[in-house]
Amino acid sequence: MNTALIDSNNFYAACEQSLDPKLVGQPLVVLSNNDGCVIARSAEARKLGIRMGKPYFQIHHELTKLGVKIRSSNYALYGDMSRRLMSLLAEHCENLNVYSIDEAFTESRHYSSQELQTWAYQLRATVCRNLGLTISIGVGANKTQAKLANQIAKAEPIHAGIFDLTTTNESDLWLESIPIEDVWGIGRKLAHWCRLKGIKTARQLRDMPSNELHAKCGVKGIRLQRELNGHPSPTFSKTEKQETRISRSFKEPITNLEELKKAISNYVVRASEKLRQQKQKAGKVTVYTSTSLFISNPYNKSATASLALPSNHTGELLSIALQLTEKIFHPHYPLKKAGVLMQELHNENNIQQNLFMHIPLHKQHQKENLMQSIDQLNNRFGAGTIQWAACGSQRSWTLRHNHISRAATTRLKEIPIVKA
DNA sequence: TCTGGGGTCCTAGGACCC
DNA sequence: TCTGGGGTCCTAGGACCC
Numbered sequence: 311m312n313t314a315l316i317d318s319n320n321f322y323a324a325c326e327q328s329l330d331p332k333l334v335g336q337p338l339v340v341l342s343n344n345d346g347c348v349i350a351r352s353a354e355a356r357k358l359g360i361r362m363g364k365p366y367f368q369i370h371h372e373l374t375k376l377g378v379k380i381r382s383s384n385y386a387l388y389g390d391m392s393r394r395l396m397s398l399l400a401e402h403c404e405n406l407n408v409y410s411i412d413e414a415f416t417e418s419r420h421y422s423s424q425e426l427q428t429w430a431y432q433l434r435a436t437v438c439r440n441l442g443l444t445i446s447i448g449v450g451a452n453k454t455q456a457k458l459a460n461q462i463a464k465a466e467p468i469h470a471g472i473f474d475l476t477t478t479n480e481s482d483l484w485l486e487s488i489p490i491e492d493v494w495g496i497g498r499k500l501a502h503w504c505r506l507k508g509i510k511t512a513r514q515l516r517d518m519p520s521n522e523l524h525a526k527c528g529v530k531g532i533r534l535q536r537e538l539n540g541h542p543s544p545t546f547s548k549t550e551k552q553e554t555r556i557s558r559s560f561k562e563p564i565t566n567l568e569e570l571k572k573a574i575s576n577y578v579v580r581a582s583e584k585l586r587q588q589k590q591k592a593g594k595v596t597v598y599t600s601t602s603l604f605i606s607n608p609y610n611k612s613a614t615a616s617l618a619l620p621s622n623h624t625g626e627l628l629s630i631a632l633q634l635t636e637k638i639f640h641p642h643y644p645l646k647k648a649g650v651l652m653q654e655l656h657n658e659n660n661i662q663q664n665l666f667m668h669i670p671l672h673k674q675h676q677k678e679n680l681m682q683s684i685d686q687l688n689n690r691f692g693a694g695t696i697q698w699a700a701c702g703s704q705r706s707w708t709l710r711h712n713h714i715s716r717a718a719t720t721r722l723k724e725i726p727i728v729k730a
Numbered sequence: 731t732c733t734g735g736g737g738t739c740c741t742a743g744g745a746c747c748c
Numbered sequence: 749t750c751t752g753g754g755g756t757c758c759t760a761g762g763a764c765c766c
Contacts, residue, residue: 321766342734349734349766367732383734410737410766497764528740530764555736604733649735710732 312449312476313543314418315456316399316433319444319464319471321412322350325391326381328442329718329726338379341366344559344710345382382711390719394441402433415456418449423477430472449474454537457494458485458512485513485538495534500527512538550657551588556581557649561710563601564645570599571635575700577650578631582624583688585652586681591620591661593654595627597634602646609643619669620656623677624684627652628700 318324322340327333337354341347347365358376360369366380373380392411400406403416421429430447437445448460455475462484463473475481491501493512503526509515515523516538523531537543556577564570574597585592593616600610613634621627631650639645684696697703716724 344732344734346732346734363733365733370732385735413766495764499763527763530740549738552738553736557735559734602733647734 311542312418312451312474313453313456314403314416314447314449315409315413315453315460316403316416316445316447317413317460318395318437319446320350320352320356321392321443322383322388323352323355323381324443325388326384326715327352328391329387329715333379336379337376338381339373340381340383341711341713342383344561345712346559349383380713382714384715384717386717386720387715391441391443395437395443398437398440399433402429402436415453423474426474426477427472431470434471444471446471447473449476451476451540452537452543454494454534454543455540458488461488461492482513485516486511488512490515493534493538495530551590551655552653553655554581554584554588554590554592554652555649556584557598557647559647560645564648565641565643567636567639567641570639570645570648571632571700572702573648574631574635574650575628575698575702577648578628579624579698579701581650581652582622582627582681583685585622585655586658586685588655589658590655591622591658592627592652593617593620593656594652595630595634596651596653597631597638597648598651599638599645599648601643609640609645611638611640613637614653616654620654620661622658623681624698628698632700 323338326338326340327336333352335354336352337358337360338352339348339355339360340350342349345366347363348360348369349362351360351362355378358378360373360378388411395412396406396408396414399414399416403414404419405417407415409415418426426449433447434445437443446460446463448456448458448463450456450459459473459475462475463469463471466473475484478484488511490496490504490510490512491498493515496504496515504510504515507518507522509518516535518535520532520535523535527534558573558577560573564573594614595617596612596614598610598612601608615630615634617626617630688695716726718724718726
């Protein structure tokens with residue numbers, strides 16, 4: 311059994327383009343929260359040499375000069391497009407394993423080259439017709455190889471978005487063409503280390519002495535090397551989430567405790583909603599805050615508390631998080647970022663009762679019903695319809711997004727209008 | 731003036747135990 | 749003179765991913 315990786319090219323930029331035809335064929339970049347830095351580029355913007363991760367304030371004049379279109383990130387839109395993409399793929403793929411917002415692995419039988427081409431070609435056409443997105447498909451003996459094949463599929467127009475490493479006789483040549491930085495699992499630090507040792511390509515990494523790789527990167531390095539050699543990946547398994555986090559940078563730094571509490575409260579409300587959606591409860595809560603990373607004496611601090619009984623009840627989690635917030639606050643530092651982490655997640659139907667804290671069943675149901683009602687009202691009438699007092703009404707710490715597109719697929723009022 | 735957010739997994743090292 | 753050794757559990761932090 312081979313593995314295929316299917317992903318959507320320039321996903322965030324493509325979502326914006328599929329919604330606004332004026333953007334098609336244009337250089338376009340999508341910015342992170344707070345319009346901080348570039349996190350996606352259309353093919354045209356890539357060609358202009360605009361780099362990923364560049365802070366917007368550093369390049370905004372250049373972008374204007376080049377006529378590059380700008381969008382703030384619109385996660386409601388991308389999340390919705392992703393759900394549509396994945397459910398469409400699931401209809402056409404065996405054992406689809408969603409890996410990220412725009413990627414999924416799937417099992418691929420040993421098709422003949424011709425059969426694979428036909429299947430892949432049809433799938434690309436369907437996705438393009440239904441969603442306006444372009445996908446690439448890479449096939450390999452395992453996930454690592456499928457990732458590499460996918461890159462080759464994208465890089466060489468001749469492959470038309472489809473490449474199978476398992477049927478080519480020139481796999482060594484192809485591996486030689488992949489720079490070490492582009493290997494899945496090799497980040498900046500490891501790439502630098504490899505370069506110093508003269509390892510410049512995926513093929514050289516595959517053929518380097520295992521003991522050196524093991525000494526540097528432990529079992530992860532060895533697994534990676536095995537996969538480059540064609541050994542199968544560990545089997546697909548659906549695992550529950552280990553942690554859930556909400557964190558944001560503030561538009562303006564925070565210097566007083568009340569403001570920090572409001573921000574943390576808002577994150578706790580959102581994190582609790584996520585837990586309930588995931589049908590999970592948290593056994594541990596961490597809150598943290600920090601100044602900007604780019605100042606000379608940065609400050610960062612976190613505090614953690616364990617719960618007697620795991621919970622996804624907003625009120626309970628709020629009271630713990632607010633106590634923790636007092637511990638991490640420091641009046642002498644301009645705080646630029648804060649977050650909450652829900653840890654030790656348990657399936658909500660599988661909670662060990664605490665012997666010393668028995669809560670009568672009817673009380674527990676009452677609390678659950680209250681949360682359910684709030685979630686339903688907020689779903690139906692929009693986020694924030696029912697608000698927690700701790701969150702405050704004025705939000706000096708909210709986000710900046712000056713270039714956001716409409717919630718065209720998730721909000722009825724903003725649905726696109728097509729003129730005949 | 732302005733530098734994202736949400737995840738996973740692994741390792742090293744400390745605490746504690748016998 | 750001479751200061752064990754190995755196992756387990758936990759946590760913080762690093763590295764990576766999209």
